[in-house]
Amino acid sequence: MSRLISKRIDELAFFNPSEKVVEGQTLKKIPMENLNIWSRKITGFVLGEYKSGSKFRNNDVLVAKITPCLENGKTAYVDILDENEVAFGSTEFIVLRPKEGIDSNFLYYLAISPTFRKRAISCMEGTSGRKRVNESTLKLYDILLPQEKQQKKIANVLLALDKKIELNNRINAELEAMAKTLYDYWFVQFDFPNEEGKPYKSSGGKMVYNTTLKREIPVMFSEGVLDNLGQIVGGSTPDTKDSDNFCIKGVPWITPNDLSNNQGNKYISKGEKNVSDKGIKSASLKKYPLGTVLLTSRAPIGYMAIARKEFTTNQGFKSFILNKGYPTDFVYYTIKNSLSIIIQFASGSTFKEISTTVLKTVPIVLPPLHIVKDFTNEIYSLTKKQNILEQECSELRNLRDWLLPMLMNGQVTVK
Structure with missing residues (x-):
């Protein structure tokens, strides 16, 4: 077992670091809904006028501090901003910025580790359904972590798994867009292939007005x-x-x-x-x-x-x-x-x-069933690949979640 060192949490990271932002300034805003459950990646942003809220830069870690978002694993790594850009987000985020000697990716994985999460959940205060982490208490907890030379190695192993998950998700989003576009082309625009393989409506295929649907549809639909x-x-x-x-x-x-x-x-x-x-x-x-x-x-x-x-x-x-x-x-x-x-x-x-x-x-x-079956044959390879990639992502998440606590507590080390 690798030797661990004990540090207070506020020795590892700055909590909600100060940033100079003018009230009313238009900035990128990351709402809570843009943090997925157990996902490192932030899904997007909106533009908004800054009035209040957490402020952060790239390489910061966002941790939801309110129930049930914390318990559900809403924690993310900020990497969608430009260099030196400051963004803001929900007041229900704790922003963690790594201190010297702490790898930013390692800090993210520490924040989703069972040990850190148990500490954070134990610091929650308030009425049922609206509990929040008391940050002042959380800062004072000691936590065991690997020595500095191991931290980056651990982060790189876990990051490789997350990067593969993110790549699979991007591929699947593209496959889904292709399948949806093909559906629209065939059954919304009615340009499915005619008997000559040409787009039906664009090639002059016969259309009739349907009074119930209040639109023209192909004569055989x-x-x-x-x-x-x-x-x-x-x-x-x-x-x-x-x-x-x-x-x-x-x-x-x-x-x-x-x-x-x-x-x-x-x-x-x-x-x-x-x-x-x-x-x-x-x-x-x-x-x-x-x-x-x-x-x-x-x-x-x-x-x-x-x-x-x-x-x-x-x-x-x-x-x-x-x-x-x-x-x-x-x-x-x-x-x-x-x-x-x-x-x-x-x-x-x-x-x-x-x-x-x-x-x-x-x-x-x-549509007639034979056209529907032609459509499903056309997109079969797309949907098959989607299914395979989703299952691969599930296996990668399980591997990551199995490795994470053992790497953090020193049961498993990276050579």
Whole structure:
């Protein structure tokens, strides 16, 4: 085991370092929602007038200090700014800037390590649901860490895994854009290949006006509704106070929160919990097959995923079982293309929700099945690669999360 040294946390990093910013100045702003769960990468920024909030530069580390963002792992490394540029963000960030002798990437991995997180969570104060880290207390904690020469080596190992995850995510975003563009080209612009392989509408293919859809569609297409795509089903929740309703090796039980944590991914294999046979029976849950398309129907409406395996859900979903001849990818993109109408059809005073009855009636354009199958064959290689890369990312995250505490506590060393 590598020898560790003990240091106080405020000996490793400056907390919320001072930056000169003029009030009212327009700067890049990073809201809390631009920090993904357990992701090093910041997803973007908006421009805003500075009035208050945390201030930071490249190579700083942002740590969410409010519940549940801290517990959920919202911690990020700032690397999206220009040289010497200062940005600002949520008042609920703790900004950590490495002191001399501390590698900035190592500081990020220290901030997501179980030891640091336990320290931070133990410093939380306030009422339930609004607890925040007391930074003055957190600063005073001692923490064991590897010696300086090992810190950079550890950071480089973990960073290599994160860089590969980021690369896979960028590739998948491009693949998704290509697949969505092809769907729009075929079924929104109606330029699918005609019998001569030419774009149908642009080449003079016959179009007819549909009074229900209030638009022109190809003569061989028809009006339809989402109910035509498959059987729309809901879910339910077993008694969460009865631990026997859930088990480690049960059937995946998916909630909207699982899809929220899964954003950026098209497929889903599991949720936070698995439901037992007893839980399935007690809540009259049904098991839905792989390939089913999930759609959150409330709080919020519109998160989507494709199931990789048999699963169940809570009542926050309307899922589409593919039993009417239409393949998964076509159903997925048709629902996605209809989201603005689905949200428009939703109702409710406390929060918007769309019922199964209403969802079934959302109008869509229905192409002939042979054209749909040609489309799915066309994008097969894209979606197959997406699925493979997402699973690879999951394996890389598991490896990173397994290595992280052992590297930090000296159980594993880097030669």
